[in-house]
Amino acid sequence: MLVLQLTTAFAFRTPSPTFPSLSRLQLHKRQRQTFRALASSSSSSPFSSSQKVGFIGLGYMGAGMVRRLLEKGDDVIVWNRSVEKSEKLLSEYPSTTDRIRVRIAKNPKQVLEEVGEGLTFSMLSTPAAAREVFDAPEGILAGIQKGSKLIDCATLEVKDMQAFDIAVKAKGGRFLEAPVSGSKVPAETGQLVFLTGGNEGVFKEAVPYLDAMGKASFFLGDTGKGTEMKLVVNMIMATMMSSLSEGLALAQKANLSTEDVVKVLSLGAMANPMFNLKGPKIIADDHEVNFPLKHAQKDLAFALTLAEKVGASVPTAAAANRDYVTALEQGEGEKDFSAVARVVMK
Numbered sequence: 127m128l129v130l131q132l133t134t135a136f137a138f139r140t141p142s143p144t145f146p147s148l149s150r151l152q153l154h155k156r157q158r159q160t161f162r163a164l165a166s167s168s169s170s171s172p173f174s175s176s177q178k179v180g181f182i183g184l185g186y187m188g189a190g191m192v193r194r195l196l197e198k199g200d201d202v203i204v205w206n207r208s209v210e211k212s213e214k215l216l217s218e219y220p221s222t223t224d225r226i227r228v229r230i231a232k233n234p235k236q237v238l239e240e241v242g243e244g245l246t247f248s249m250l251s252t253p254a255a256a257r258e259v260f261d262a263p264e265g266i267l268a269g270i271q272k273g274s275k276l277i278d279c280a281t282l283e284v285k286d287m288q289a290f291d292i293a294v295k296a297k298g299g300r301f302l303e304a305p306v307s308g309s310k311v312p313a314e315t316g317q318l319v320f321l322t323g324g325n326e327g328v329f330k331e332a333v334p335y336l337d338a339m340g341k342a343s344f345f346l347g348d349t350g351k352g353t354e355m356k357l358v359v360n361m362i363m364a365t366m367m368s369s370l371s372e373g374l375a376l377a378q379k380a381n382l383s384t385e386d387v388v389k390v391l392s393l394g395a396m397a398n399p400m401f402n403l404k405g406p407k408i409i410a411d412d413h414e415v416n417f418p419l420k421h422a423q424k425d426l427a428f429a430l431t432l433a434e435k436v437g438a439s440v441p442t443a444a445a446a447n448r449d450y451v452t453a454l455e456q457g458e459g460e461k462d463f464s465a466v467a468r469v470v471m472k
């Protein structure tokens with residue numbers, strides 16, 4: 127039975143006859159009208175003003191996400207390796223005599239300590255970066271205390287999330303993995319999809335915050351299940367981008383108009399926002415970054431590892447991964463992942 131939890135002051139459950147096979151899935155879906163009604167019926171914030179929120183990692187994604195929390199009324203304590211990103215946020219949300227909107231912590235430990243039993247989000251780039259920030263003497267784990275609640279939103283490997291979960295629990299805290307589907311613009315506009323696993327109590331408490339940053343949130347079970355879902359989704363996405371590039375390359379060699387290919391695709395069953403957005407950009411060789419290619423390759427590699435672990439055959443994704451590795455070797459890693467086309471269309 128699919129369980130649909132609605133975003134109201136109270137969550138309730140509705141059985142769905144449509145997806146009977148998704149018995150373990152819980153979908154928490156944002157009900158925009160309900161949310162707007164709440165916001166417009168009261169001048170106060172929908173968030174508890176006494177609850178502090180921490181945010182660690184203000185990169186492409188974290189920068190947009192933290193602004194959504196601020197826009198919805200939260201005051202935040204932030205830390206980012208490059209302090210300029212925190213300072214930019216502070217200049218956009220200056221403090222008033224009676225209210226500090228953004229406080230810059232001197233290290234991740236201080237974020238956790240000051241947030242206390244509130245929620246702290248982390249959004250770091252890679253497992254190595256996350257481990258560095260978690261394990262540093264003044265890092266995340268050093269700041270975890272009894273009652274801490276940490277929500278990690280990065281795309282890492284299952285084993286990383288499980289290790290963080292164990293380490294947080296060992297210090298009396300609670301952990302939720304919450305990788306996101308969606309890119310820079312969805313992060314800025316509150317359109318992310320959260321794929322969570324771990325502590326369900328933290329998930330329930332996080333719902334108003336996830337709603338501020340996203341349009342839907344799934345609770346998928348134990349720590350690792352959210353990451354697995356994220357890797358499946360990103361494997362499909364990266365493979366589709368490689369396939370689109372190949373189609374455009376074939377059209378080009380056959381003296382067909384690549385613009386026409388994108389147009390024809392947009393009118394059929396394969397129409398999707400990604401092809402509509404990235405198709406014209408690939409043709410224009412415009413790869414302004416939203417989702418860096420280096421992260422797309424990271425996620426493909428993690429998906430291949432997962433496939434091997436569970437015994438799934440994914441030859442199409444393995445072939446796509448080779449395109450991304452070549453693109454990385456050719457120095458395209460900091461560009462958008464659409465830059466895989468620069469390899470495929472050569």
Ligand code: NAP
Nearest residue numbers: 183184185186187207208250251255280281309416417421
């Ligand atoms: P990003 O901009 O490359 O980096 C995120 C953060 O990691 C930055 O705050 C960066 O700090 C920090 N960082 C990197 N190495 C560090 C280190 N050694 N020590 C301390 N901090 C370090 O990544 P992003 O695009 O926001 O992505 C964040 C996560 O979300 C990744 O796991 C990614 O796969 C996933 N994701 C991304 C997208 C997307 O479209 N971008 C979409 C869905 C999921 P600095 O600012 O100092 O560099």
